[in-house]
Amino acid sequence: xxxxxxxxxxxxxxxxxxxxxxxxxxxxxxxxxxxxxxxxxxxxxxxxxxxxxxxxxxxxxxxxxxxxxxxxxxxxxxxxxxxxxxxxxxxxxxxxxxxxxxxxxxxxxxxxxxxxxxxxxxxxxxxxxxxxxxxxxxxxxxxxxxxxxxxxxxxxxxxxxxxxxxxxxxxxxxxxxxxxxxxxxxxxxxxxxxxxxxxxxxxxxxxxxxxxxxxxxxxxxxxx
Amino acid sequence: xxxxxxxxxxxxxxxxxxxxxxxxxxxxxxxxxxxxxxxxxxxxxxxxxxxxxxxxxxxxxxxxxxxxxxxxxxxxxxxxxxxxxxxxxxxxxxxxxxxxxxxxxxxxxxxxxxxxxxxxxxxxxxxxxxxxxxxxxxxxxxxxxxxxxxxxxxxxxxxxxxxxxxxxxxxxxxxxxxxxxxxxxxxxxxxxxxxxxxxxxxxxxxxxxxxxxxxxxxxxxxxxxxxxxxxxxxxxxxx
Numbered sequence: 001x002x003x004x005x006x007x008x009x010x011x012x013x014x015x016x017x018x019x020x021x022x023x024x025x026x027x028x029x030x031x032x033x034x035x036x037x038x039x040x041x042x043x044x045x046x047x048x049x050x051x052x053x054x055x056x057x058x059x060x061x062x063x064x065x066x067x068x069x070x071x072x073x074x075x076x077x078x079x080x081x082x083x084x085x086x087x088x089x090x091x092x093x094x095x096x097x098x099x100x101x102x103x104x105x106x107x108x109x110x111x112x113x114x115x116x117x118x119x120x121x122x123x124x125x126x127x128x129x130x131x132x133x134x135x136x137x138x139x140x141x142x143x144x145x146x147x148x149x150x151x152x153x154x155x156x157x158x159x160x161x162x163x164x165x166x167x168x169x170x171x172x173x174x175x176x177x178x179x180x181x182x183x184x185x186x187x188x189x190x191x192x193x194x195x196x197x198x199x200x201x202x203x204x205x206x207x208x209x210x211x212x213x214x215x216x217x218x219x220x221x222x223x224x
Numbered sequence: 225x226x227x228x229x230x231x232x233x234x235x236x237x238x239x240x241x242x243x244x245x246x247x248x249x250x251x252x253x254x255x256x257x258x259x260x261x262x263x264x265x266x267x268x269x270x271x272x273x274x275x276x277x278x279x280x281x282x283x284x285x286x287x288x289x290x291x292x293x294x295x296x297x298x299x300x301x302x303x304x305x306x307x308x309x310x311x312x313x314x315x316x317x318x319x320x321x322x323x324x325x326x327x328x329x330x331x332x333x334x335x336x337x338x339x340x341x342x343x344x345x346x347x348x349x350x351x352x353x354x355x356x357x358x359x360x361x362x363x364x365x366x367x368x369x370x371x372x373x374x375x376x377x378x379x380x381x382x383x384x385x386x387x388x389x390x391x392x393x394x395x396x397x398x399x400x401x402x403x404x405x406x407x408x409x410x411x412x413x414x415x416x417x418x419x420x421x422x423x424x425x426x427x428x429x430x431x432x433x434x435x436x437x438x439x440x441x442x443x444x445x446x447x448x449x450x451x452x453x454x455x456x457x458x459x460x461x462x463x
Contacts, residue, residue, distance in 0.1 A: 064459055119410035126406055130397040139459040140393045144407065147386060150452060151411050154445055158414035161437065162421060 007201040014194035021187040029184075035099050040187050042092040044195040045085045046114070052082030052199065053121065053149065060145035063138060069214065072138040075145055077206035079124050081199060086118045112159035113152065120148040133217055246331040250339025251346070257316070258347065264312050268351045272305035276359055285363065294363045295423035299379075301359075302352055303416055306380065307405055309348040310387040313340060314395040323395075327461055337388060337457035341450070344391075345384035352376050371426040371435070378442040379419035385449040386411050392460050418442045 022037050029036035059075025062068060093111070094104045105111065124144045131137035258264050279297040283289075317323040317340075326336050356376065360367040387408055394404040409416075418438040425435035 064456070116410050116413050123407045123410055126403060127393060127397065130399055130403055131393070132396060136396065136462055139462060140397075143389065143393070143456045143460055146456065147389070147411060147449070147452060150448060151414070154414045154441070154448070158417040158441060161441070162417050 004201060004204055007197050007204070011194055011197040011201055014190060014197060018187065018190050018194050021190055026183050026187045027181060032100060035096055038092055038096045040191040042089060042096065043188065044191040045092065046089045047192065048195045048199045049082050049085035049089055049117075051196070052078045052085060052203075053117070053152075055203070056082060056121070056124070056145045057149040060142035060149075063142045064146075069138070070211070072142065073207050073210040073214070074203075076128060076141065077203050077210055079121050079128075079141075079145070080206060081202050083118065083121045083125060085195075085199070086114065086121070090114060090118065107159070107163065109156055109160040109163055112162075113156045116155045116159075117152060120144075120151065124148060134214075243335065246329065246335045247339045247342065250326070250336060251343050254340070254343035255346070263316070264309060264347050265350055268305050268308050268348070269354060271308060272301045272351060272355050273358060275301040275304055276355070276362060280362065287364070290363050290365065291424070291427050294359075294365060294427060295420045297363075298359055298423060299416055299420045301355070302348075302376070302379070302419075303383070303409075303412070305351050305355075306348045306383040306387065307408065309344055309351070310383070310391045310408065311394075311401060311404055313344045313388055313391040315391075315400070318395045323461075333458040333461055334454040336461070337454050338450075340392075341384050341388040341453070344388050345381055348383065349377065349380050352380060365427060369426050371432065372423060374439065375419055375422045375426070375442075378439060378446060379415050381446045382415040382442055382449065383408075383412060385446060385453050389453045389457065389460055392457070415442055415445055418445075 018040060022040050026037065026040070028034055055078035056075045059071045059073075059078060062071035063075060093114075097106065098104050124141060127144055128137055128141045131140045276297060279300065283293055283297070285293050285297075314323065317326065326340075329336065353373075353376070356372065357367055359365070390404055390407040390411075394400040394407065397403050418441045422435045422438035422442075425438070
């Protein structure tokens with residue numbers, strides 16, 4: 001329990017530090033201007049979402065292989081948090097795109113893939129809640145988790161080629177690769193650490209809750 | 225069964241079973257069932273025809289627009305048709321306890337999957353092969369493009385690979401009719417994109433080399449997911 005509180009506490013402190021760095025310390029990007037500061041939230045959230053989906057596939061394979069309920073609870077918890085962070089990533093991305101590109105949304109390969117990713121893991125959560133309780137739902141979820149994970153690179157490739165066929169003018173300049181200043185790198189790393197600790201905390205909480213939920217479920221049916 | 229015995233299971237296992245025999249048996253069962261009930265091909269055929277007609281009113285494809293919108297219309301119709309076919313794949317097994325019968329068969333679950341998947345593939349393909357000429361006539365498009373037929377086969381196989389698995393899952397859930405498309409569409413996105421773009425290239429008269437990468441993408445999807453789905457089908461059916 002103390003470990004969990006430490007995680008929550010350090011995530012909170014890091015968030016405060018991150019906000020201070022973003023608004024008081026980091027230099028403004030020459031090309032993208034002030035709006036670029038949302039990246040210190042947007043990019044770490046995207047990376048944490050991918051990490052979460054990685055945990056989903058590990059948990060799914062682990063469940064099918066070892067039949068361990070712990071692995072299933074881990075996959076389920078990670079999927080929920082992954083969908084949460086993907087949602088936040090999409091929203092912060094749109095907030096940034098409107099002033100800089102002039103549009104809320106554009107069908108670039110990254111954006112298309114992120115949206116499909118969101119759909120895939122939303123479907124994962126839906127099959128979990130509509131499938132029968134217990135073992136069957138867990139197996140369905142695991143199969144969906146594996147199929148979804150394998151599908152993502154194929155979606156990306158299709159979206160990339162599709163984009164070649166339908167070029168779309170992006171209004172405004174694009175970020176120049178390799179132009180990150182060292183202060184920016186530090187702020188980004190702080191952001192990454194803040195969100196990773198938050199993810200670890202949420203994952204532990206949700207995992208424990210999920211285990212307790214299935215325990216309650218089992219107790220309820222054992223008395224019938 | 226050609227052998228005379230009281231116990232068909234023992235008769236089956238006493239021979240060296242060929243891996244394709246159970247697949248063909250399940251496929252044949254579905255074809256026979258369809259030939260007697262006619263619950264799959266005809267309704268889906270009429271439905272996909274309706275989709276094309278409705279789209280025709282909604283977008284009013286003038287001759288100049290046809291090549292731009294026709295591929296999209298075609299693949300929306302085929303995706304919806306596939307969706308309906310997938311719904312039937314396992315709900316018809318569920319209705320009369322057929323799934324228990326299948327599960328009791330002394331054959332690997334991967335072979336059951338392949339049999340059901342090929343059946344679904346076959347029925348959707350039949351609908352599409354009938355619809356292609358109708359579609360070509362309505363939109364005044366070239367009919368005998370071999371590329372178009374190849375695209376249809378590859379895309380439909382892709383739909384059937386993941387679709388059969390999702391159909392077997394959705395049939396045991398609440399809200400199954402709506403859950404199946406929610407599972408199926410995001411996963412099938414690459415196939416839908418590839419099929420539409422390849423069709424567009426064919427109708428624009430591009431050379432095979434220009435759109436072969438879309439065919440490769442679909443073929444890759446087909447191979448990857450037929451393997452994954454066959455391997456995991458044991459978990460989908462359960463004990």
